[in-house]
Amino acid sequence: MQNRVSCLTSAILGILLVGLTIPSFSVSASEEERVFRFNISPNGYPPYLIVDQNQPSGIMWDVVSVVAKRLGYRVIAERIPRKRVDQMLLEGYIDGTPRAREWADNPEQFLFTDPVVDIEEVFFAPAQSDFSYESPDDLVSKTIVTHLGYRYPLLEPYFEEGRVRRFDVSRDKDMFTFVLHGDRFDAAVADRLVGKWILRNEGLRQHFDITSKGISNYGFRLMLRKDWHSFANQFNAELAEMRENGELDAILANYR
Structure with missing residues (x-):
């Protein structure tokens, strides 16, 4: 009888400990916010990137914002001059920039997503x-x-x-x-x-x-560092879904 009571007590304590650790884990995970530092350039590239207003907009900004949110990222806009973009991307100061593969000086150094728009x-x-x-x-x-x-x-x-x-x-x-x-x-x-x-x-x-x-x-894509394979694959999957369900066409229609 005593063994049964002891076992029951141990089980209850175990449940309580699990209950205490779950909220702690959740708070810790929520504090680790993921960000995507996205280059929109100082002058933008309307209608793909529009920067002459309080909040950036444009085709690429809208698509990246929608996809990043679904993947659990907050997008931070960075205004990097063209001649500094590639090096700052390689060094990790930014995470991505819009670019056609054909426009890159050294495309083999980077990873490219599927085209967002032509x-x-x-x-x-x-x-x-x-x-x-x-x-x-x-x-x-x-x-x-x-x-x-x-x-x-x-x-x-x-x-x-x-x-x-x-x-x-x-x-x-x-x-x-x-x-x-x-x-x-x-x-x-x-x-x-x-x-x-x-x-x-x-x-x-x-x-x-x-x-x-x-x-x-040319396909206008995201250019990323090569270690962003997981993000690129997830981005491509979400982009394909947006293309299929009409979300991408609705964004494009806002700028035509």
């Missing part, structure tokens, strides 16, 4: 001009307004040989100003969504024609 570079020419584009040969003897520091692989041989002239501009919005008001510029080359966003916000959409054919089509 970047399509097309030409924006003054409305009712005789500009048309089917192949790079159509650009011979023309001057194209380009983004400073950007590479255009399909056009590089033409630029190097001088058959097509490029005029570099540092801000996306200024590219359209030069084309519209400069007599010696034939067209600007820019991402389709970026161009449409700028023209809509500047009230200039009716002043430009946009070519149906472009010079590139």
